[in-house]
Amino acid sequence: MSKKASTNKYAVVTGASKGLGFAYCEELLKLNYNVIGVARDTSALMELQEKYPSLDVQAWNFDLSIFENNKKLFDKAQAFDVEILINNAGYGVWGFFKETDLEQEMNMLDLNIKSLHALTKYFLQLFLEKQAGRILNISSMAAFSPAPVFSSYYASKAYVLSLGTAINTELKKTKAPVRVITLCPGALKTDFWSRSSNRKGAVVKTPVKIMKTSTYARKSLQAGLKTKRKNYLITGLTNKLIIKLNKWIPESWALNSVYKYQKNR
Numbered sequence: 001m002s003k004k005a006s007t008n009k010y011a012v013v014t015g016a017s018k019g020l021g022f023a024y025c026e027e028l029l030k031l032n033y034n035v036i037g038v039a040r041d042t043s044a045l046m047e048l049q050e051k052y053p054s055l056d057v058q059a060w061n062f063d064l065s066i067f068e069n070n071k072k073l074f075d076k077a078q079a080f081d082v083e084i085l086i087n088n089a090g091y092g093v094w095g096f097f098k099e100t101d102l103e104q105e106m107n108m109l110d111l112n113i114k115s116l117h118a119l120t121k122y123f124l125q126l127f128l129e130k131q132a133g134r135i136l137n138i139s140s141m142a143a144f145s146p147a148p149v150f151s152s153y154y155a156s157k158a159y160v161l162s163l164g165t166a167i168n169t170e171l172k173k174t175k176a177p178v179r180v181i182t183l184c185p186g187a188l189k190t191d192f193w194s195r196s197s198n199r200k201g202a203v204v205k206t207p208v209k210i211m212k213t214s215t216y217a218r219k220s221l222q223a224g225l226k227t228k229r230k231n232y233l234i235t236g237l238t239n240k241l242i243i244k245l246n247k248w249i250p251e252s253w254a255l256n257s258v259y260k261y262q263k264n265r
């Protein structure tokens with residue numbers, strides 16, 4: 001534990017330098033957790049260290065799409081009393097599958113799937129040994145439908161939801177005190193959209209009202225840390241309604257509307 005920290009509890013957040021991950025770091029600090037923020041460039045986290053001087057903000061630069069770095073991160077984290085892991089780092093590759101760049105897609109899958117999978121296993125084993133801890137994996141509303149023109153990103157988020165739901169069921173069935181909860185945000189105004197479309201300054205376009213990123217972080221963190229029974233969480237009335245509707249409408253309608261929405265972004 002750092003000398004200045006008033007508590008020894010730590011949370012690890014991947015993709016912590018901006019967007020949703022940065023917002024999770026701040027919400028965790030408000031809940032009196034020290035934070036280990038991970039990204040390729042974590043310099044922005046110094047702002048949080050200045051704002052919360054009585055807590056410790058560790059800023060660790062790791063490219064998690066490089067598989068070995070996930071073990072390096074885990075090994076380094078062993079020196080801290082980690083109670084929470086938020087697997088948040090992720091991005092998308094938008095476009096028609098016949099045209100998107102294979103190398104970029106493989107890098108995205110290394111981050112969205114392989115890094116999240118490995119970190120979930122490392123930390124789950126540690127938390128089970130300690131008989132305490134919680135993992136929050138960031139999926140998306142994208143997990144609930146295939147998406148023409150954004151195919152591999154949506155598929156990667158379906159993997160996150162499927163994996164987490166299965167692991168959490170194992171944990172409940174074996175009466176473990178640890179949970180792996182999958183969080184499914186809808187669209188948020190972050191840099192995700194410019195990175196995913198390879199267009200600088202691209203913004204999210206959606207017919208529904210977008211929740212503020214900090215509001216989503218606060219609400220989903222509170223619910224994710226609290227729930228005992230649920231495997232995954234959808235936040236916001238509109239998102240809940242979309243999931244309900246999705247179950248009733250024919251698949252061809254859903255695919256058609258996702259196609260129109262994604263094609264015109």
Ligand SMILES: NC(=O)c1ccc[n+]([C@@H]2O[C@H](COP(=O)([O-])OP(=O)(O)OC[C@H]3O[C@@H](n4cnc5c(N)ncnc54)[C@H](OP(=O)(O)O)[C@@H]3O)[C@@H](O)[C@H]2O)c1
Pocket residue numbers: 014015016017018019020021038039040041042062063064065066088089090091092111138139140141184185186187188189190191192193195204
């Ligand atoms: N924005 C949305 O509408 C939305 C909706 C649903 C789900 N999500 C999910 O929410 C999560 C956070 O996205 P966001 O919207 O906050 O996007 P963002 O603003 O682009 O932030 C992405 C974060 O991931 C980090 N990152 C990217 N590549 C990395 C790598 N190879 N290794 C380590 N860290 C890396 C970035 O930092 P560096 O660039 O410094 O590495 C940054 O901190 C993602 O999993 C995304 O799929 C987003």
